[in-house]
Amino acid sequence: MFGLPVSTTWLVIGVPVFWVLYTLGFLWVTRGWPGLKNSESGR
Amino acid sequence: MNSTVLMFLALYFIGMLAVGVISMRRGGSSSMEGYYLSGRNVGPLVTAMTMQSTSMSGYMFLGAGSLGYTQGYYGFWYAAGDIGGGVVNLSVLGRRMRKLSQIMGALTSIEYLEKRYPSKWVRLIAAVLSVSLLGAYVLAQFIAGGKGLELVTGLPYEVALAIAVGVILAYTLMGGYGAVAYTDLLQSFVMIIGIVWILVATLQEVGGLTAANQAIASIDPTLLSIWGKDLVHEGQWGIVLGALLIFSIGYMGWPHVVTRHMAMRNPFHARRAGVYSTLWNLVFVSAPYILGTLAILVLPDLDDPEQAIFALAQNLLPAAVVGIVMAAIMAAIMSTADSILLQTGSIAARDLYERFINPNMEEKQMVRVSQLIVLLLGTVCGVVAVFEPPAIFSIVVFTTSVLGSAFLPAYVAAVWWRKANTPGALASMIVGSLVAFFWQYLALDGVTGLHPMLAGVVLSSLAMVVASLMTQASHPVPEHILEAMEETAELRPLPRPLKAQQSFEMAHEALTLKLSERTA
Numbered sequence: 001m002f003g004l005p006v007s008t009t010w011l012v013i014g015v016p017v018f019w020v021l022y023t024l025g026f027l028w029v030t031r032g033w034p035g036l037k038n039s040e041s042g043r
Numbered sequence: 044m045n046s047t048v049l050m051f052l053a054l055y056f057i058g059m060l061a062v063g064v065i066s067m068r069r070g071g072s073s074s075m076e077g078y079y080l081s082g083r084n085v086g087p088l089v090t091a092m093t094m095q096s097t098s099m100s101g102y103m104f105l106g107a108g109s110l111g112y113t114q115g116y117y118g119f120w121y122a123a124g125d126i127g128g129g130v131v132n133l134s135v136l137g138r139r140m141r142k143l144s145q146i147m148g149a150l151t152s153i154e155y156l157e158k159r160y161p162s163k164w165v166r167l168i169a170a171v172l173s174v175s176l177l178g179a180y181v182l183a184q185f186i187a188g189g190k191g192l193e194l195v196t197g198l199p200y201e202v203a204l205a206i207a208v209g210v211i212l213a214y215t216l217m218g219g220y221g222a223v224a225y226t227d228l229l230q231s232f233v234m235i236i237g238i239v240w241i242l243v244a245t246l247q248e249v250g251g252l253t254a255a256n257q258a259i260a261s262i263d264p265t266l267l268s269i270w271g272k273d274l275v276h277e278g279q280w281g282i283v284l285g286a287l288l289i290f291s292i293g294y295m296g297w298p299h300v301v302t303r304h305m306a307m308r309n310p311f312h313a314r315r316a317g318v319y320s321t322l323w324n325l326v327f328v329s330a331p332y333i334l335g336t337l338a339i340l341v342l343p344d345l346d347d348p349e350q351a352i353f354a355l356a357q358n359l360l361p362a363a364v365v366g367i368v369m370a371a372i373m374a375a376i377m378s379t380a381d382s383i384l385l386q387t388g389s390i391a392a393r394d395l396y397e398r399f400i401n402p403n404m405e406e407k408q409m410v411r412v413s414q415l416i417v418l419l420l421g422t423v424c425g426v427v428a429v430f431e432p433p434a435i436f437s438i439v440v441f442t443t444s445v446l447g448s449a450f451l452p453a454y455v456a457a458v459w460w461r462k463a464n465t466p467g468a469l470a471s472m473i474v475g476s477l478v479a480f481f482w483q484y485l486a487l488d489g490v491t492g493l494h495p496m497l498a499g500v501v502l503s504s505l506a507m508v509v510a511s512l513m514t515q516a517s518h519p520v521p522e523h524i525l526e527a528m529e530e531t532a533e534l535r536p537l538p539r540p541l542k543a544q545q546s547f548e549m550a551h552e553a554l555t556l557k558l559s560e561r562t563a
Contacts, residue, residue: 003256007269008116015123015287016325022127023321026134026314033138033311033534 049196051366055233055373056210062226066218078219078410079150079389080306083141085224087312091319093227093382094303095129095327096234098294101187101376103331104238109348111335115259115266117276118332120283124290125328129320132294132301137313139458140304142531151386152298152305153394156450159457159524160468163398168472170394172449173298176442177387178420184380185428191376194353195369201429207373208425211381215421216414220306223381230374231323237371238330241352244359245337252333258340266339285494289447293496296451297443299386384424388417441483448475448499452507460511461528464518467511475503
């Protein structure tokens with residue numbers, strides 16, 4: 001892809017994709033956290 | 044230098060000072076919690092952006108471009124971990140550290156360590172390590188700021204340095220953490236606009252990424268590999284995986300970065316801040332390395348690779364846009380310098396001066412002392428920066444590794460491991476800092492093929508586990524800390540009694556007061 005060797009493509013594209021998945025996973029795991037509007041007084 | 048470029052830079056500096064004035068008027072320096080943590084009232088977007096722009100220094104525009112120019116796509120090993128650094132930090136520490144720090148009434152990330160691992164030695168060692176290492180880091184950022192402004196404006200280095208240091212000191216003194224965080228927000232926008240603009244212009248110039256890679260391959264195909272030019276780093280898995288892992292988890296050990304958790308308005312803001320961090324990093328972090336690599340085609344005879352991004356901007360962009368890119372470079376440097384300056388000053392004031400020398404100060408007096416120490420530190424670093432001490436950038440290389448190795452296990456275990464105790468924290472800090480320091484000083488990475496910070500973090504984590512388990516009987520974790528940790532794990536707002544007591548019952552000032560009342 002983009003004229004790069006396979007290993008470089010994994011580094012350039014694969015690792016950022018991993019972090020996107022990690023972030024989505026974080027959102028999924030924390031889906032039970034109170035909504036911000038409901039917890040504004042949660043300080 | 045073009046007057047349009049100067050106008051953009053002047054506007055940028057005025058904008059930063061305006062944020063400082065606004066933060067001051069909002070009470071940023073009227074109380075200790077206001078000055079150190081902006082009253083724990085920072086929203087998720089500002090939290091994410093101040094965390095990212097603080098982590099990304101002027102290196103991203105100078106060193107990263109240079110690495111891409113000299114080593115091609117090998118530089119991406121450094122970007123790969125960085126992209127996830129923010130969300131890892133916020134997902135592992137964010138909510139829990141925010142809650143625990145408030146329950147314990149900690150205002151600095153070093154004070155937090157003493158409250159969690161009760162011992163004056165924890166505070167003393169952590170504070171001395173932080174002030175000495177972060178002080179060197181401030182100095183290096185000041186030098187980079189002076190040189191950057193000298194490059195952009197053509198002013199003499201001393202004058203450029205005085206302007207850069209003067210602006211940073213002015214808004215940091217006026218508004219404390221609030222000013223630093225909100226200027227960081229603006230600076231993060233300037234950084235991303237600048238880098239995207241120059242990236243688009245460069246891609247247009249080289250005919251797109253695929254065409255550019257094919258052209259680079261015709262010059263030297265090894266520049267497209269993950270092992271660098273002439274495959275000089277081939278097979279160094281201990282180094283590259285270390286860099287990848289460490290830049291993703293290492294930020295959890297930096298005192299000036301983890302303070303961002305403590306200042307959040309709401310513990311649950313960590314969720315949204317994590318998403319903002321990833322989005323910003325996806326756009327920003329890779330760009331300097333790509334630009335450096337593409338500069339091989341646009342500017343094949345560049346004398347100084349560190350000037351790759353600057354030279355691309357000058358060659359490819361109209362003057363007005365060059366001004367934005369230059370402001371972006373200054374933003375990257377200043378957003379790191381201001382945060383470290385404030386943290387170093389706060390730690391020196393709160394964790395050394397107040398804790399060990401003069402514990403009976405009034406709150407307002409303490410804020411003034413903090414401002415005075417920030418001013419003193421900034422002035423001293425500014426004066427030393429005039430002479431550009433030659434070894435300073437080598438010291439900075441130590442700084443990030445030593446801090447990360449020393450504090451990462453202590454911060455993570457503080458919220459996740461109930462058995463983590465004071466001897467464990469002390470052992471971890473001492474082993475981590477010594478291993479990371481000597482690993483680099485003795486060049487053991489070359490011998491062992493292991494990144495210094497990887498070695499430091501692994502051994503300091505082991506020290507934490509072994510020392511904590513061996514001393515559970517003699518040094519049990521105090522009951523009030525275990526209760527605080529249980530409350531931290533709960534998905535609910537802090538109970539009112541804890542909120543009411545947070546700044547008193549567990550604060551060392553309160554303990555000192557109680558002790559003096561008992562002895563009176």
